Amino acid sequence: MEPILSLAGVGKTYGSGHVALKSVDLDIARGEIFALLGPNGAGKTTLISIVCGIVNPTSGTITVDGHDAIRDYRAARSRIGLVPQELATDAFESVIDTVRFSRGLFGKSRNDAYLDQLLKDLSLYEKRNAKILELSGGMKRRVLIAKALSHEPDILFLDEPSAGVDVSLRRDMWKLVHRLRDRGVTIILTTHYIEEAEEMADRVGVINKGELLLVERKTELMKKLGKREMDIALTDPMTVVPDELGDWQLSLEDEGHKLRYVFDAQAERTGIPSLLRKLGEIGIGFKDLETSKSSLEDIFVDLVQDRQGAAA
Numbered sequence: 478m479e480p481i482l483s484l485a486g487v488g489k490t491y492g493s494g495h496v497a498l499k500s501v502d503l504d505i506a507r508g509e510i511f512a513l514l515g516p517n518g519a520g521k522t523t524l525i526s527i528v529c530g531i532v533n534p535t536s537g538t539i540t541v542d543g544h545d546a547i548r549d550y551r552a553a554r555s556r557i558g559l560v561p562q563e564l565a566t567d568a569f570e571s572v573i574d575t576v577r578f579s580r581g582l583f584g585k586s587r588n589d590a591y592l593d594q595l596l597k598d599l600s601l602y603e604k605r606n607a608k609i610l611e612l613s614g615g616m617k618r619r620v621l622i623a624k625a626l627s628h629e630p631d632i633l634f635l636d637e638p639s640a641g642v643d644v645s646l647r648r649d650m651w652k653l654v655h656r657l658r659d660r661g662v663t664i665i666l667t668t669h670y671i672e673e674a675e676e677m678a679d680r681v682g683v684i685n686k687g688e689l690l691l692v693e694r695k696t697e698l699m700k701k702l703g704k705r706e707m708d709i710a711l712t713d714p715m716t717v718v719p720d721e722l723g724d725w726q727l728s729l730e731d732e733g734h735k736l737r738y739v740f741d742a743q744a745e746r747t748g749i750p751s752l753l754r755k756l757g758e759i760g761i762g763f764k765d766l767e768t769s770k771s772s773l774e775d776i777f778v779d780l781v782q783d784r785q786g787a788a789a
């Protein structure tokens with residue numbers, strides 16, 4: 478089947494001379510969830526901005542559902558919803574007005590039944606008449622998602638969906654992503670959390686210093702990661718690891734404020750999603766998740782070395 482999004486030789490050198498992307502080739506299949514994984518400054522936002530027509534590429538072509546993203550910009554852009562990292566404007570407008578306005582920008586006729594359902598899906602319906610400036614940070618993020626979906630796009634871009642987001646919104650977002658995919662929406666997210674790529678994506682692309690180092694099915698990539706540690710920052714400290722968590726190799730750190738999970742990322746299943754589910758079931762709250770800091774770096778080092786080895 479023809480890919481819904483296709484990038485060929487896409488490069489970007491900013492006016493400053495900084496090379497943010499080096500000739501990226503990438504095909505995204507219709508209906509897949511694709512995670513672009515890379516550290517800060519890797520070029521993820523640049524790539525998304527190019528596909529959405531916000532930044533002009535220095536080289537290459539982008540095709541969105543058969544439309545050239547530059548020559549046929551409007552048709553290409555109308556297929557795409559973008560959830561940026563920050564909400565820029567509209568502080569004095571109501572939630573429903575700003576979402577209606579976003580839909581109108583794409584020339585779509587008014588459809589309040591669709592928008593009402595969208596606000597319900599995002600737990601925003603109660604706030605539909607509230608002004609944006611009255612909303613909490615988490616609610617503002619939900620508005621960004623509603624705006625991005627207001628014109629019924631086929632492709633949804635989520636730029637760092639977990640940055641500065643609490644656990645409940647993160648969970649809601651993951652659920653929404655899966656529901657959207659079930660309806661046939663293609664989802665592309667950027668992240669620097671391995672767990673997020675692991676939980677959500679079908680395929681993962683690893684990007685570093687503007688170069689797409691590899692694109693692989695998630696299961697294949699996870700096999701390459703080796704032993705890792707994940708620290709779970711607990712809402713309430715504990716003195717012993719509960720018996721119900723005996724299936725996972727856990728220890729308490731930081732005077733009971735953190736649960737440390739050592740796992741084998743080369744195994745078919747890391748146990749992270751099931752562990753997080755179990756924590757929820759037995760009522761253990763957590764504020765944050767963090768894998769050993771060097772892990773993503775380790776993959777890059779391995780990948781770069783592999784490539785250099787292969788090229789030699």
Ligand SMILES: Nc1ncnc2c1ncn2[C@@H]1O[C@H](COP(=O)(O)OP(=O)(O)OP(=O)(O)O)[C@@H](O)[C@H]1O
Nearest residue numbers: 491492493495497516517518519520521522523524
């Ligand atoms: N307008 C610009 N002019 C010059 N350099 C830029 C511009 N925008 C981004 N860059 C640089 O290009 C590189 C890639 O930035 P980009 O925002 O795409 O990275 P990223 O992977 O999205 O990182 P982050 O997770 O921090 O958003 C960075 O080194 C950044 O400083």
